[in-house]
Amino acid sequence: MRPRPIRSPARALALAAVTALAPLMVSVPAAADSVIIGGAPVSITGNPWVVAVSSRSLFGAARAGQFCGGVVVAPDRVVTAAHCMNEDALGVSPAELADLKVVAGRTKLQAEGGHEIEVSKVYVNPTYDGYTREGDLAVLTLARALPAENVIKVAGPGDPVYEPGTAASVYGWGDTTGYGTYASSLRAAPVQVLPDEACEKAYPGGSAGKYRSATMLCAGGPRGGRDACQGDSGGPLVAKGTLIGLVSWGNGCGKSDSPGVYTRISAFVQQATAGR
Known part of the structure; x- marks a missing residue:
């Protein structure tokens, strides 16, 4: 495997x-090299x-x-x-x-x-x-x-920011086309925290990978199209001014059936x- x-x-x-x-x-896939899918430039001043x-x-x-x-x-x-x-x-x-x-x-x-x-x-x-x-x-x-x-504040165990549907943002720099066209400025994409059940369905094991809710969370757009990707490893997933995750892995980027998976920071405070 x-x-x-x-x-x-x-x-x-x-x-x-x-x-x-x-x-x-x-x-x-080559298209997965975009660092922030569905994002826009943001200023470091506010972040x-x-x-x-x-x-x-x-x-x-x-x-x-x-x-x-x-x-x-x-x-x-x-x-x-x-x-x-x-x-x-x-x-x-x-x-x-x-x-x-x-x-x-x-x-x-x-x-x-x-x-x-x-x-x-x-x-x-x-x-x-x-x-x-x-x-x-x-x-x-x-x-x-x-x-x-x-x-930034770090989320702890039981923090309500992990509730499904919570609005969040993922941040990073990197390739925006898949062909080596790197962003010159920091970018962010709006996503939302997804239910563990949806993540477990997307990543049940095997070649797709296995989602483990104790140490991971996933987030994305309701129809895909918003995600972190290559070059953004370790970047922050932030909700309500609180760090809730770090960019970790996923199957492709911005796919509706394969949301981004993040390290659940509350498990490692x-x-x-x-x-x-």
């Missing part, structure tokens, strides 16, 4: 990184907790090295997807990336301003399963703290905020 498609890091600009990322992308995870040595300087998304949960902590920090995806271990950074406070990746902050420590959830995608969470400790206003 093939591993189910994940929301892969952005396509590498260096040959070694392209080779490393290729196995994660072969089972995803200061969204950051880009960056390595120029692997992904080139043109987009400030962006390859995944992340979100600020404490002045010196950013959460992202565990699969963004996977050695199989990057070609090296995170510890070997001397230029691993987060880019904060910047709507356009190529603009000046904002903050580029080195990552001093990478914590990958030890229960993360690279095959099932369960526990898809990593925490990046920053070498210096961001302003307190950059921090202690790891997310403590980074250990």
Whole structure:
């Protein structure tokens, strides 16, 4: 049985990184490379907790090295997807990336301003399963703290923001056409939290993947067409000003019968905020 498609890091600009990322992308249609399906540009000013995870040595300087998304949960902590920090995806271990950074406070990746902050420590959830995608969470400790206003509230167990039908938004940068046409600015797409029953029906197991409600949630448009996708891994799913999920995996992008699956952040509050 093939591993189910994940929301892969952005396509590498260096040959070694392209080779490393290729196995994660072969089972995803070309159209799935759009980072935000059905979205529109937004400003970082109103969403200061969204950051880009960056390595120029692997992904080139043109987009400030962006390859995944992340979100600020404490002045010196950013959460992202565990699969963004996977050695199989990057070609090296995170510890070997001397230029691993987060880019904060910047709507356009190529603009000046904002903050580029080195990552001093990478914590990958030890229960993360690279095959099932369960526990898809990593925490990046920053070498210096961001302003307190950059921090977003994190949902805890039982938070009503997880109720089906709750309006939410997913954020990211990336390819908007499937042919290497990357967005120059941060984008967001409106989605809604879907019932666990709908997610279980969409992903009952087998080649489609298996949805596990204890550690995952799914969201999308009622008729599809709104979703996160390749290059947006680790980016935030936000409802009512609260972080509820991280972009993780899915079957294609924007399909009405295959909604996006996110790491349920409430299942990992202690790891997310403590980074250990």
